[in-house]
Amino acid sequence: MKEIKDREQLTDYLHAHQIESVFNEQLIPYLSLYNFEQGERICSQGEHAEILYVLVKGRVKIYTTSAGGKTLILSFKKPLEVIGDIEYVQGINIMNTVEAVSSVCMIGIHHRWLNKYGSDHAPLLQFLLKIITRKFLLKNNSLSFNLMHPVEMRLASYLMSVSFEDSDSQLKGQQSTVSIKDVANFIGTSYRHLNRVILQFCTDGLIERNKGFILVKDREGLSRISGPNIYE
Numbered sequence: 001m002k003e004i005k006d007r008e009q010l011t012d013y014l015h016a017h018q019i020e021s022v023f024n025e026q027l028i029p030y031l032s033l034y035n036f037e038q039g040e041r042i043c044s045q046g047e048h049a050e051i052l053y054v055l056v057k058g059r060v061k062i063y064t065t066s067a068g069g070k071t072l073i074l075s076f077k078k079p080l081e082v083i084g085d086i087e088y089v090q091g092i093n094i095m096n097t098v099e100a101v102s103s104v105c106m107i108g109i110h111h112r113w114l115n116k117y118g119s120d121h122a123p124l125l126q127f128l129l130k131i132i133t134r135k136f137l138l139k140n141n142s143l144s145f146n147l148m149h150p151v152e153m154r155l156a157s158y159l160m161s162v163s164f165e166d167s168d169s170q171l172k173g174q175q176s177t178v179s180i181k182d183v184a185n186f187i188g189t190s191y192r193h194l195n196r197v198i199l200q201f202c203t204d205g206l207i208e209r210n211k212g213f214i215l216v217k218d219r220e221g222l223s224r225i226s227g228p229n230i231y232e
Helices: 007-016 085-090 111-117 122-148 151-162 180-187 191-203 219-226
Strands: 002-004 032-036 041-043 051-057 060-065 071-077 081-083 097-100 104-110 177-179 207-210 213-216
Touching (some): 007 032, 041 051, 151 219, 180 191, 180 213
Antiparallel strands (some): 002 032, 041 097, 060 097, 177 213
8 A cells, every 4th residue: 555645636636536525624624545556465354443444546445355265256346436434334343355357546544533523524424325325225226136137248258257358557457366265256156167158258259367367368259258347
């Protein structure tokens, strides 16, 4: 994590996502801008929650880890999204691990300032309510999607979530690799069935499989199969 000490850039992100009114004049001085590199953890399951993050650039994945060490990817998020909202409202430890899928920019503010200056600020509370209820709606849609659509569509939609094309010249055209076991767990299918679909996607030139990982080669082709991306 690297703090970016650039108030002008922070202001630009607030304006670009139309969230200037979410934070009142007392909170603005305590906002910070953070950068996370691809693969870097933003927060970890079980840690004490101290900062509320607003994702303003890049993509993250959210996953949980069992006591036995097994991981399950829960979702992928892109702007505009809030990380740590439920933890802040409920006053609990971090529920899931959040990791950067691409280079990520977050606006962060410590809970102590939110409690001091934002607990009765209606625009902030309405913003958090909208974000939290949207998460429940997306989770409901995702569960229905897994039950009602074929594995081909679910796999394509998943891969659309973990591959990315950023307008930043340093990231343009860059794509990510994903674990096949993670894919099977996330979209709710067997490893064997998933292998058959992966083989077909490889034959069609959509992806490339190498050493247990998948590399997205044709994002547009996957988009035609997946339709609207339900996992974001």
